[in-house]
Amino acid sequence: MTHAVKYHPGMMLMEQYVEGTLAPDVALAVATHIDLCPHCQRLCQDIHNDQASSLAADDAPVMADDFAALFSAITAEPQLEKPRKTQQRDAVTVNINGREFRVPRALSRLANQHGKWLQLGGVATAKLPAGDKMHVSLLYIDKGTEIPNHTHLGLEMTLVLSGTICDENGEYGAGDLLINTPADTHTPHTRADEDCLCLSVLSAPLKFNKGLTRLLNPLQQFFY
């Protein structure tokens, strides 16, 4: 049975995603969530219709413009043929720790170009070539692994692609979106019998809080 997605992006994120005004890296996490969540696919469709109807409204404010030259130039162009069959992108998989994961559509182009896997204990990360202001990477956590307690210096978005992450606040399965802000501190871990692959979008490095793990702070670029 498919996992029921429990944690969704808020309405404002969804609206900005449809509008195209969300930062591209944040939008990527939202798009990937939508690929995994039938509920948000429907919602997204409704928001599209809603925003489009305000564009097409009868009483939209318009200025008089002379578009005659543009009209002629466009209609002189050849039209595209209808493709015989809608092209399906081939399923893209990533391999790590002897496991193969299929990634959602939104990540298929980028996941093909992921950077080298960097491994530290049970955790591995690979950057995606999508960095703008945020850092976008795949994050793999082996079964029975805990990431030391940390605070977020910026925004941390984690989208579970496969497996389960547990932290002080709950359990997150495939499609679930976790958003952590500088106010949040948590100690995520995987289950004893199941590893986990996530999409991670970070706007600033993590800060490790406890004892010896503070020694990780100089290494935080590993997570960033």
Added chain:
Amino acid sequence: MLDSTALTRHHELSGTATRMPERMTISAEPHIRSGQWEDSLNFVALNADKAAYAELFNYFAPRLKAFGMKMFGNEQQALEMVQDTMLNVWKKARLFDASRGCASTWIFTIARNVRFDMLRKKQSRKDDISADDLWADGDYPELEESSSDQWETMLLSEKLAPYFDALPIAQRLVMQKVYLEEKSHQEVAEELDIPLGTVKSRIRLALDRLREALDDTRS
């Protein structure tokens, strides 16, 4: 490409003698009947029908410009967006599929994607996230497969199940008879030997509880 027979056929197909004068009205917007833009797009797709395209163009180009001005705050970029969007509407008309959404939504998504890729090009990062990555199926909004409804119902049921089980026994019993055994409220009242009003109020209470449980999960 465009011959007189194509135009004639267009007007026969459209079946409205007043269509032509309406299109020529400049001062007052013609009344927009539903399906008009979908028809226009289909004529553009079938016959490269310039008259039908002119309808779309005259209506949407100024609106797209206003939209572009709002988003870019800059006339030059707004015009570039209008140009690319309307060019795509012409070139890709055969790719439009009315069963997947209305024409204005299709045009809106083209404009949104054009705008997104314009901003991205300005930063000249070719390996960066593109509109194709973010919005499924090029210019179409997210898929609307017939199976997706069914899947959603399934997911919803699965999601509801634990909350359903957690309902107070009296409410759960009523809900089970009404929603799973598909009995009428009256039948349930008789079976359980309780007033009809009680059946109705238990259903309302149970629905409130389930709705609350579901809403809780949207952060």
